[in-house]
Amino acid sequence: MNRLFSILLLLTSLSALCQEDAWVYFNAKSNEQGYYNAPLTMLSQRAIERRQNQNISLDFKDIPVTPAYITQVKSSPGITVMAKSKWMNALHIQGNFAAVKALTSLSFVSKVIFANKALNTSTATTKTAKTVKQKSIEVSTQSNINFAYGNSDNQIKMLNGDYLHQQNYTGNGKIIAIIDAGFPGVNTAQPFKRLRDNNKIIGGYNFVGRSTNFYAGDHHGTYVLSSMGGYKENALVGTAPDASYCLFITEDNSQESPVEQSYWVEAAEMADSLGVDIINSSLGYLNGHTNPNYDLTYADMTGDATFISKGANVASSRGMVVVVSAGNEGNESEPHIGAPADAFGVLSVGAVTASRARATFSSIGPSFDGRIKPDVMAQGQADVLADEFGNIISASGTSFSGPIMAGMVACIWQAFPNKTSQQIKDLILQSSDKFASPNSEYGYGIPNFNLALGIQLPDPFADAETEKEVAVYPNPTASSVRISFPESMKAGSIIFYSSVGAKVLEKDNLVSDQSVSLESLAAGTYLYKIEFDTYSKTGKIVKL
Incomplete structure (x- = not known):
């Protein structure tokens, strides 16, 4: 029994020393408004114009990771920083289990997710991923x-x-x-x-x-x-x-x-x-x-x-x-x-x-x-x-x-x-x-x-300017969409359908730039159809 216990103790010790991959997520970013006021410090002019052309606003994900957080994590014993992501407000790190787990005590850390899912606790259960190349090619x-x-x-x-x-x-x-x-x-x-x-x-x-x-x-x-x-x-x-x-x-x-x-x-x-x-x-x-x-x-x-x-x-x-x-x-x-x-x-x-x-x-x-x-x-x-x-x-x-x-x-x-x-x-x-x-x-x-x-030939019931101005965004979306169209268009409606064609949501009497909540819909891809007296448009929306 003592011998078996010693073997188990040795295996536990080796596990504690093993280098693990993990993501450490932060709970804030510094100088947000400063970055919003100076977008060229985050994105090129071409990137900003691509956003503007699609009515996509800057948001929290665009703000860089706070440098002080990176510095403090780097200086933590036994931790190596491998990569960073502003979109996720996270760092990819490597270290032994104890060193990685110790990062949760930092006030600016929201959670740590191990790439080995078996190591995650109830406080950090987000699924992680693994890597595999495409199969060899002929x-x-x-x-x-x-x-x-x-x-x-x-x-x-x-x-x-x-x-x-x-x-x-x-x-x-x-x-x-x-x-x-x-x-x-x-x-x-x-x-x-x-x-x-x-x-x-x-x-x-x-x-x-x-x-x-x-x-x-x-x-x-x-x-x-x-x-x-x-x-x-x-x-x-x-x-x-x-x-x-x-x-x-x-x-x-x-x-x-x-x-x-x-x-x-x-x-x-x-x-x-x-x-x-x-x-x-x-x-x-x-x-x-x-x-x-x-x-x-x-x-x-x-x-x-x-x-x-x-x-x-x-x-x-x-x-x-x-x-x-x-x-x-x-x-x-x-x-x-x-x-x-x-x-x-x-x-x-x-x-x-x-x-x-x-x-x-x-x-x-x-x-x-x-x-x-x-x-x-x-x-x-x-x-x-x-x-x-x-x-x-x-x-x-x-x-x-x-x-x-x-x-x-x-x-x-x-x-x-x-x-x-x-x-x-x-x-x-x-x-x-x-x-x-x-x-x-x-x-x-x-x-x-x-x-x-051919699909994009001008709609016979709408001029080119109208077609350009009717939009449903953002896409994908987590909670709601906005529907914009010229104020001259009246009595509009939008209907959302499931991927098998079942009607799941309908809104009538739309006003321009109206927000429509999709909270009642499960995550997935939906078809939509916007209709006015002399105009209709179809498309797809992804609910995250």
Whole structure:
């Protein structure tokens, strides 16, 4: 008995010494009003204009983390600060259990959440997340180039993206941030020369190495960029060859660690501050951690349970379109999407073959709380790409269907620059071939970007100015929406429907800029229809 007790005591001691990942959340921020009075201390002019164009106000999440709090946590014995997030008002830290737990005694700390959920108590039960890369991709050398787009012809024409290109909508004026594992060769390889010559690589950062050298790391990000911005005549044309790009490294290939989620959120915050329009990420998090205690389960895929999905939702609420690969686990024992593909605000993208059939590896939905996922599909099998040496190659994975879609988002948004990020997402869903009958394998299906242009032809019952002035915001929302429209419009009503078409809420006799409470609705995605005597508008709203 004494011997057994000694063994247990030793195991307990080792556990106490083990380094744990955790998030420490703060309960306040300093100098809030000062930052509101000087927004350029937080955001670039372009970021502010993106907010203004979408009627998105500055809020508490935009205020930086109080430096004194960071300093005090850093000076705490046994604690290493790995990352910070202003949106979450939190730090990602590492330390042994006792050192991390001791931080709860600080007056400005609201809670500590361990990445190992088993260590959380009733005072800190928020779910956390784990990291897993996309499955390894199949790569082969590509030859026999015969088409105007080269062998990338099919992946573009499946979406009718060539129609947008013919209209000169090639992503020009839009900025896409790629959050990935590395971008070697982008500064030297021929397929990226067009981007370099036109100064379309406008910046980036290596969050893993804490350096400005983002032409490093794994070649996965290079492949991803080539699907959007690559260009080699008669060989490869990306879906957004004239967009501008920011390149962020957040994936650490030496390990699978929860800190990668925090790096991701840091990158999304930097993208926001720079005025980025679209975030593309092929990273997914579900299981397979170096430390299995950090693994997630399907039950965590509820849209906002994980740190990274919370961050993706905030990114969406700032007016960016966040495009996320659905994952490559369709053939695994757990075939469902991971985080942040489950997030409420993201456009998650599954993979189909060249003949439009679902690729068997493509992760499926729904989210654990029953929402349609993935949202849409694009070619993700035998995609044509460029590698870090300039070779034209073929590879498979939702890692590539996602960025192929993100490039098309840039093109359609260039065509309709006055649309909000939510309106752009609605356009894409409404143009998809399964919009009327979505399912857990294809979501809303394959978008038709030619049709998306047509959906946005002027309403015959409303002039262009009216269409621009009728808005439902913010989206996503936690509690209520405001409905704005010209004062000349009278006797309006708004009806909200569930995802299966059941009426769940109706408000009549609307007045301009009226607030409508959604407190009675559960979290999820709802359809809405606004009607006046000679005007109607439909859309979707996400209740957080």
